[in-house]
Amino acid sequence: MVPAGGIGGARLLRGLAAVVGDDAVITVIGNTGDDIWVHGLRVCPDLDTVMYTLGNGISEERGWGREDETFTVKDELAAYGVEPTWFGLGDRDTATHLIRTQLLHAGYPLSAVTAALCDRWKPGVQLLPMSDERVETHVVVDDPDQTPEPGQAAARRAIHFQEWWIRYRAQLPAHSFAYVGLDNAKPGPGVIEAIDTCDLIIIPPSNPVVSVGTILQIPGIREAIVEAPAPVVGISPIIAGAPVRGMADACLRAIDVPTTATGIARHYGPRRALIPIGASGGGILDAWLIDTSDAAAVPDIEALGITCAAVPLLMSNLAKTADMARAAMDLVGFTP
């Protein structure tokens, strides 16, 4: 079972699929906190990144959206002057969103809609949204449209994660994250069952705050991972003290977590520790795989009660990604 965010999760899954072969069942719990209604369409960036990546439809260069994409619809919307203009709505992608939106309006839950879309892409994994309820990550920032009076503190405003990430490139300092809808959210169909019955849980090198972190916020999911019979191994999204891709440091800073392999290991926390470490609700890691460039951190992480090893983590091709997945399995003694 893999709780996956965007590019990092999707690439890890490719390597994992190569290692475990066709007979193994890989269940992916997809982050839907980045989902957004835009131009009347329901867009699920992380679900689509997993689906397109494993279905050979992803733009390898961008890491999101479709290969050979065009942006006619987006340009036309801009010509009408409708906002937002910063969202990268591709033409091929639009078809996916149209189908999803129509099915949601017809009353199908997101889990069923995702399964229907996967009928085309055949990603080879069972892709489950973390929740069928709408949960959207918002970011509390100083209102970019207001200049504070002299001597006054800036007014704060919560904007959608996508606006912060894409429009502002995560350059507006984040004070905190708010998960709108969380109180009413339940884990999606099959999510808890997958955690309870799987043989191995891998935390991929996704953003620990807004990808994996959001999934863990859904009431019941963190608790299920804490108690799961399967071992849990995480893969660090840090290489040489910096996030491999994306702007995870801006997210980590907002919750006072250092952008280091050790900082994130401590944030996730050791499972079943006598003294609680990490985010509230219980630690989730048995083991933590870090990059060779961060190997000096191994003793600190082991001291937390988390098994640790250092191997090359850059997923620059399928063979290296598969090696990484194999190393993660080895760390908890799992044989595919």
Added chain:
Amino acid sequence: MVPAGGIGGARLLRGLAAVVGDDAVITVIGNTGDDIWVHGLRVCPDLDTVMYTLGNGISEERGWGREDETFTVKDELAAYGVEPTWFGLGDRDTATHLIRTQLLHAGYPLSAVTAALCDRWKPGVQLLPMSDERVETHVVVDDPDQTPEPGQAAARRAIHFQEWWIRYRAQLPAHSFAYVGLDNAKPGPGVIEAIDTCDLIIIPPSNPVVSVGTILQIPGIREAIVEAPAPVVGISPIIAGAPVRGMADACLRAIDVPTTATGIARHYGPRRALIPIGASGGGILDAWLIDTSDAAAVPDIEALGITCAAVPLLMSNLAKTADMARAAMDLVGFTP
């Protein structure tokens, strides 16, 4: 005031605008009976044809949709296997439909949405949907998916006009037309006022059954035209006994109207006739402009109590279209 359907209405409007100049107000009552929900989008083919044609965005070659159109979204929808695949959803066009759909879902009436879309295109006319209520033309045909038992009559089914027109190219014989939603439909905002206060009403060479005919079905519109103080002149959609474009003969056959200049004049009927002629509800024509090739019909039409003249009606360029519009005005003694 011009009650307009698709291509024929839009082209006439171009010529009319050239004749009357910028100071005159042209109000267009647009047919919305062809409107359809497709892939979750609200598509209004006739409103868009008028808007694009007068806003210089129309595909001149096709006569519908946008110039330089691409069909990526359509192809992708087909790759997902979702129906219908026969609808020509262009990428540029999709942006228009997305905006319309979002505004309709937000609660704006179609009239307000149309005005918002026209903000971009500046068609130079006031484009009013015939109704803000949903009225959709359906066509009763022998069910194309069933083969009748020997000796049995074929089962009949009503399909959306667009399915009949585009998918079946109007080749399935139409038994009748049904206007779904008509009972609850009222004329759109400004429609009756435009009819009551305008200086001239022109019935363009649009399809008399499913374009102009649908507009006349909206309770109150035909009655207002019958009683309007302004003269009413119609332009025949027939040249040499055949429709200029489209498949109007298939529509006329369904309601037992001959596909001739005289047949349609009789169907529309003379205004304020002592003995009612034409469709029920009162005749609407003071005058009827027909093509030179049909000039032999002038006496028959005059005998109906309708002023008639024959001039060239093929709208092959703007100058000829303007000449035609001028001839229509002359026929009722109207000076722009």
